Amino acid sequence: MAQTIDPAKCSALVIGGSAGSLDVLLEIFPSLKAEIAFPIIVVIHRKASNESLLTDLLKSRTSLQVSEADEKVFLKPGNVYVAPADYHLLIEDDQSISLDYSEKVNYSRPSIDVTFQSAAEVFRAELVCILLSGSNADGMEGLKNVNNFGGCVVIQNPSTAIMPYMPQQAVLNVKPHITLNSYDMAGFINKLN
Amino acid sequence: MISDVIDNEQVAILLNDVLEAHGYDFLEYSHASIKRRITRLYALDNFVSFAEFRYTIKSDKQYFKRFLEEITVNVTEMFRDPSFYRALRNDVFPALGTYPFIRIWVAGCSTGEEAYSLAILLKELNLLNKSLIYATDINPSVLEKAKNGMFPLNYLKQYSENYLQSGGTKEFSSYYTASYSLAKFDESLNKKMIFSTHNLVSDHSFNEFQLILCRNVLIYFDKDLQHKVFNLFDNSIEKLGYLALGSKESLEFWAKSKEYKRIKLEKIWRKL
Numbered sequence: 001m002a003q004t005i006d007p008a009k010c011s012a013l014v015i016g017g018s019a020g021s022l023d024v025l026l027e028i029f030p031s032l033k034a035e036i037a038f039p040i041i042v043v044i045h046r047k048a049s050n051e052s053l054l055t056d057l058l059k060s061r062t063s064l065q066v067s068e069a070d071e072k073v074f075l076k077p078g079n080v081y082v083a084p085a086d087y088h089l090l091i092e093d094d095q096s097i098s099l100d101y102s103e104k105v106n107y108s109r110p111s112i113d114v115t116f117q118s119a120a121e122v123f124r125a126e127l128v129c130i131l132l133s134g135s136n137a138d139g140m141e142g143l144k145n146v147n148n149f150g151g152c153v154v155i156q157n158p159s160t161a162i163m164p165y166m167p168q169q170a171v172l173n174v175k176p177h178i179t180l181n182s183y184d185m186a187g188f189i190n191k192l193n
Numbered sequence: 194m195i196s197d198v199i200d201n202e203q204v205a206i207l208l209n210d211v212l213e214a215h216g217y218d219f220l221e222y223s224h225a226s227i228k229r230r231i232t233r234l235y236a237l238d239n240f241v242s243f244a245e246f247r248y249t250i251k252s253d254k255q256y257f258k259r260f261l262e263e264i265t266v267n268v269t270e271m272f273r274d275p276s277f278y279r280a281l282r283n284d285v286f287p288a289l290g291t292y293p294f295i296r297i298w299v300a301g302c303s304t305g306e307e308a309y310s311l312a313i314l315l316k317e318l319n320l321l322n323k324s325l326i327y328a329t330d331i332n333p334s335v336l337e338k339a340k341n342g343m344f345p346l347n348y349l350k351q352y353s354e355n356y357l358q359s360g361g362t363k364e365f366s367s368y369y370t371a372s373y374s375l376a377k378f379d380e381s382l383n384k385k386m387i388f389s390t391h392n393l394v395s396d397h398s399f400n401e402f403q404l405i406l407c408r409n410v411l412i413y414f415d416k417d418l419q420h421k422v423f424n425l426f427d428n429s430i431e432k433l434g435y436l437a438l439g440s441k442e443s444l445e446f447w448a449k450s451k452e453y454k455r456i457k458l459e460k461i462w463r464k465l
Contacts, residue, residue, distance in 0.1 A: 071412050071441055084441060087412075090225035093201070098223045099441050101409045102230070102266040118225050 007152035010038050010192040011126035012075065014089075014119050016112030016142070018045040018134025020162025022054070024182045025132075030062040031186030036064060037193055039075035043115045045108050045134065048086040050084065055082045072100040083110040090118040106138035116142025125150035128192060130185065132156045134166030143174040153177040154188070199235055203243055204228050210251045217261065217331070221418035227264065231428050258341045260269045266413065271306045271344070272355035273408070274440050275300045278310060278361045280459040285435050286318050289403050295324040298402045299430065300393060301410035302328035305339025305386075306352075311406070312382040313368055317361070321385055327400065329391035336388045342378040344369075349376050393422050398429040405430055408460075409439035417445070428463050437461045 017024065021044055044054055052068055058080065059066040069081040069089055074096045081097065082088040090109050105111035116129050116139060118145055120164040129146045131139045143153045155171050157179045158164035171179060180188055198224035199207075203226065208219045219227060238259075240246040267308045270276050277280050289295050295315075308328040315321040330336050344352075369376040393398070393410070403409050411419050424435055427449060436444070436453065438460040444450040453462035 016453055070443075072416055087441060090223075090229065092223065092225045098225045099412050100226045100229070100266065101412065101439070102226075103268055114229070119230070 006137065007126070007128050007192065008130045009126050010128050010152075011120055012039050012041065012095075012123045012188065013128045013130070013192065014041045014043065014115055015130045015132065016043045016116060016139045017132030017156075018101060018108075018112075018136060018138065018163065018166055020133030020135075022057070023133075023162060024156065024185070025058060026061060027182050028186045028189065029058055029064075031190075032062055032064060033190045034063050034078075036078045036189070037188035038077050040064070040070070040080045040189075041075075041083070041091075041115060041119070042080060043083040043089060043110050043112050044189075045110070045136075045138070046085055055086075056147075058082065069097050069099070071097055073097050085110075087115065088114040090114060093122055093124045099104045105138055108136070108138050112139035120149040120151055123149075123151065127151035128154065130154040130156070130180075131167055131170050133161035133163045135163040136166060137169045139166060139187075140170045140173055143170055143177070149175070155179050156185075157181045198247075199228070199232050199243060201228070203247075204231055206252060207231060209249060210247060211257075211260075214251045215257055219264070221394065221415050223413050223415055226413050228264070230264045234260065237263070237323060252307070258380060261332050265332055265411075266436075267303045267332070267335050269294075269303045269306045269409075270348070270355065271310045272359045273307070273342070275355050275358035275360075277359075277437070277440070277459050277461070278314065278355075279358075279459060280461055281311070281437070282314055282318070282360050284456055284463060285404065285437075286314060286320060286358075288433075290318065290401060291436075293323065295320060295404070296400060296402045296408065297326045297404045298400070299326060299328045300407040301427075302330050302336075302339055302388075303332075304325035304335050304344070305342065305383075305388075306344065307406060307408065308339065308386055309378050309382055310356075312385060313356070313361075315380065315385075317363065321381075324385055326386045327402075328386050328388050331390065331392045331394075333390050336390065339386075340383065340388050342380075342383045343375040344378070346371055346374050346376050366417050393425065393457060394418065398425055399432050400429065401434075402429055403431055403434040404437065405435070406437040407439075408437065409442070411442050412439065420447050423449070427452075427464075432464055434464050435461055436464070446464060 055068045066080040090098040156167045158168040160181045356365045369378045
């Protein structure tokens with residue numbers, strides 16, 4: 001059951017996804033308004049060799065500043081940071097980015113769990129995390145953490161996901177949460193403050 | 194999830210203990226990463242209380258060895274980032290080849306995969322016999338593995354692909370013999386390597402090098418410590434020598450970065 005949980009304030013948005021999530025991102029980004037009041041971090045599983053392809057694709061679909069995340073960079077509102085292929089992305093207490101080349105988590109680097117979890121500890125109740133389509137269970141543990149710290153959990157409606165397994169696992173195991181169809185996500189993000 | 198089991202204050206307590214009891218200084222490491230490593234170890238080893246965890250780290254020498262090994266990241270690969278190795282092969286080593294003797298420092302070598310990759314490149318360019326590779330790490334147990342030159346066989350397919358993409362033309366399997374689940378690399382490669390512990394936080398420069406390679410080590414350090422280490426490297430690189438970093442690391446914000454010139458698109462800089 002989806003509950004209505006309105007995040008009081010959003011200081012950071014993290015979007016995680018795997019197989020089938022690129023389509024959703026390409027649907028969301030063109031519809032985002034120009035004045036987003038928080039940073040957006042994007043963590044998508046992909047092959048190590050596809051370096052900046054994802055960043056370039058997103059760049060071409062939005063007026064927001066999109067860059068591949070560099071380490072030690074401070075998060076800025078209205079900027080989009082893409083976790084680089086083959087690095088975990090963590091957030092420091094001072095809201096700067098750390099990159100980490102440690103063991104894969106859920107066979108993935110970047111791992112969505114790692115970023116959700118680390119962002120949850122920093123932004124607590126002011127964090128919104130969205131989990132998209134994918135075919136492994138990465139992201140689910142991290143979302144539990146987001147809930148523990150009072151953040152807002154959003155999951156793509158599995159029936160609209162190209163790969164429903166990942167959102168399905170999260171829907172079953174992480175409560176409370178909101179489920180959204182891909183075409184409603186941009187509207188949801190635009191309303192966050 | 195176990196992340197909130199150990200909080201920031203407890204991380205600080207542990208790191209202070211480690212400095213006092215064992216002399217290893219992790220206080221200037223990136224906080225989020227080290228906290229994650231500590232939390233991970235706590236869960237892995239099934240500790241039930243922070244007090245017990247703290248006591249064990251402080252007083253059990255054997256366990257501290259494990260702590261050191263697990264808290265530092267020892268993930269590495271042979272020929273990681275093939276385009277980087279292609280630049281070494283085509284640009285850096287030909288320039289170094291004109292020297293009578295080549296000294297290379299692999300700082301933070303972990304289990305040695307990069308040192309062996311360099312040795313293979315040098316061998317193919319006929320430079321290995323006039324080269325010496327100093328491979329150092331904070332952690333004595335990974336150096337033992339590095340000395341042995343044995344890597345898990347199931348990684349070799351990836352390493353061999355990396356090697357070919359980096360411009361290698363030999364049969365990669367000619368460099369090792371497989372035995373059981375391990376690939377043992379040819380002894381002609383590690384004959385030219387010297388392994389030693391070295392702590393980038395507290396130890397000094399120990400020689401002058403034409404190439405220092407330190408990849409995916411500095412991402413775990415905070416900015417001040419990164420700059421200290423750059424100064425240490427600067428004191429250890431000869432004029433016209435090279436410094437090579439990991440794909441997401443940069444000299445950019447360091448005070449002396451103007452004295453170094455970047456090579457093409459790779460994370461390789463030449464001292465002017």
